[in-house]
Amino acid sequence: MNNELTVSSAAKETLPTVFGYIGIGLAYGIVGKASGISPLMITLMSLITYGGASQFIIVSMLVTHSPMLSIILSAFLVNSRMILMSTTLAPYFQKESLLKNIILGGLVTDESFALGMNKLNYTNRKLNFAWFNTVNWFAYLAWAAASLVGALLGNFISNPEKFGLDFALVSMFIGLLYLQLISDKSIKFKLQLLVVGFVLVATFIGIIFIPANLLTLVVTLLACAFGVVMKHAFF
Amino acid sequence: MPSSSFVFLTILGSGIATWLSRIMPFVILKKFKLSAGVVEFLSFVPIAIMSALWFENLFIQHLGQLPSLNIPNLLASLPTVLSAVISKNLLVTVVVGVISLGFLRIFLGM
Numbered sequence: 252m253n254n255e256l257t258v259s260s261a262a263k264e265t266l267p268t269v270f271g272y273i274g275i276g277l278a279y280g281i282v283g284k285a286s287g288i289s290p291l292m293i294t295l296m297s298l299i300t301y302g303g304a305s306q307f308i309i310v311s312m313l314v315t316h317s318p319m320l321s322i323i324l325s326a327f328l329v330n331s332r333m334i335l336m337s338t339t340l341a342p343y344f345q346k347e348s349l350l351k352n353i354i355l356g357g358l359v360t361d362e363s364f365a366l367g368m369n370k371l372n373y374t375n376r377k378l379n380f381a382w383f384n385t386v387n388w389f390a391y392l393a394w395a396a397a398s399l400v401g402a403l404l405g406n407f408i409s410n411p412e413k414f415g416l417d418f419a420l421v422s423m424f425i426g427l428l429y430l431q432l433i434s435d436k437s438i439k440f441k442l443q444l445l446v447v448g449f450v451l452v453a454t455f456i457g458i459i460f461i462p463a464n465l466l467t468l469v470v471t472l473l474a475c476a477f478g479v480v481m482k483h484a485f486f
Numbered sequence: 487m488p489s490s491s492f493v494f495l496t497i498l499g500s501g502i503a504t505w506l507s508r509i510m511p512f513v514i515l516k517k518f519k520l521s522a523g524v525v526e527f528l529s530f531v532p533i534a535i536m537s538a539l540w541f542e543n544l545f546i547q548h549l550g551q552l553p554s555l556n557i558p559n560l561l562a563s564l565p566t567v568l569s570a571v572i573s574k575n576l577l578v579t580v581v582v583g584v585i586s587l588g589f590l591r592i593f594l595g596m
Contacts, residue, residue: 267576274584287487292494299501309500313488319496326500330507332535337511339528342520349516356512357505361539368532415588421543421559422566422583428536429570429579438529446530447537454541458553467538474534475527482526 252373252434261385264370267426268362268386272393274419279306280401281408286314290402297398301391303361303420305329308464328464335471336364343371343378351380358387365427372434438478442486446478558596562587 252264276297283293288310296306305326312322337356344352363386367378432443453470461469487493520528544560545553562583569582590596 267580270577271580274580288493289490292490292497295494296497296500299497300504301501302504305500305504309496313493313496316488319492319499322496323499323503327503327507330504333504333507334511335528335531336535337508338515338520339531341512341515342525344512345516345519349513352512352516353509356509359508361535365532365536415562415584415586415591418559418562418566418583418587419580421540421563422580423576424536424540425563425566425583426570426576426579428533428540429567430574430576431532431536433574435532438533443533446533450534450537451541454538455545455553458542458545458547459551460549462549463542463547466542467535470538471531471534474538475530478530478534479523479527 252370254373254375256370256374256377256379256382258381258385261382262389264366265363265386265389268366268423269389269393271362271419271423272390273397274416275303276394276397277401277404278416278419279303279310280398280403281405282307282401283310283398284402284405286310288313288402290399290405293402294395294399297395298391300326301358301360301394302326302330302333325464328468331465332361332468332471333359335468336361340364340367340378340383343367343376344380344383347380351384355380355383355387358391360387360390362423362427363387363390365424365431369427369430369434372436376437438482439486442478442482445481446474449477450474558587558590561590561596 253260280293284290296309300306300309308325308329309322312325337359340359344355363383366386367383370378435443450470453473454466457466457470544556544563546556547553565586566579566583570579573579
């Protein structure tokens, strides 16, 4: 990562995440096809719903003939963490036009969010439209293309998990977390580790009684509150 | 599998709900400024959300009971973390992660 906020630096920096999208996108396409969804619908879901984990959930709920509203509600709940990420990102684009804000906001993902947060550490806490928009579009197109290819490959491969592709997303979160930990100087390192430790404990306890589609959001909110309290008490 | 029109309407509905989650903060915060307290709260979102998305994958949920460990994901996380620390490179980390889990599944049958 460098301090340039240009289309070409965005293209370079987003490449590793594109690899992750391709892995999971392929897996999603294969799973969708194996579940009996047409390649057209599989690709449309990636283009319209556009939400990693939620798409796997939609597929599994379609298979079990769940009511439409409960599928939509589940997708909304899984993706509700987007509200938190967009709220964190939006202040950096307040000076851009409303249309540009809507274009940027509409394609925010876990990974473009994490990349943006990482980038802030190199640019004196600044982001711009050109850089973030490029990151978003690379992700969006890679995801849609990988979904389509996965759907077409689905006739030949029935079990994508066998190859460890589903771990691409988890390893991406591990990598992004580590890079954030070592580069974010706005929060003390020990405090960051403390928050990560809290998340582990909260996930372990929360998973006992919080439905999976709400767990990320609840744990994240609790961890942020914990971070604020610790910061004022001890740091 | 339900009809194509059912599938399409579900996709559209989920898409609109997700899109609104994404854009509403941008639209609202165009006009309003967040208070210092909220900004401080949000400064923890990146590390909290990334670690939550990781840790969730280390457990298998049994609602109402203690979770069991997802051993393959747990084991695959070790070389992945190590490669992140050594390389400080996202691509290397992702490749090592996928190979690690693939190895566990294919060669050790996990």
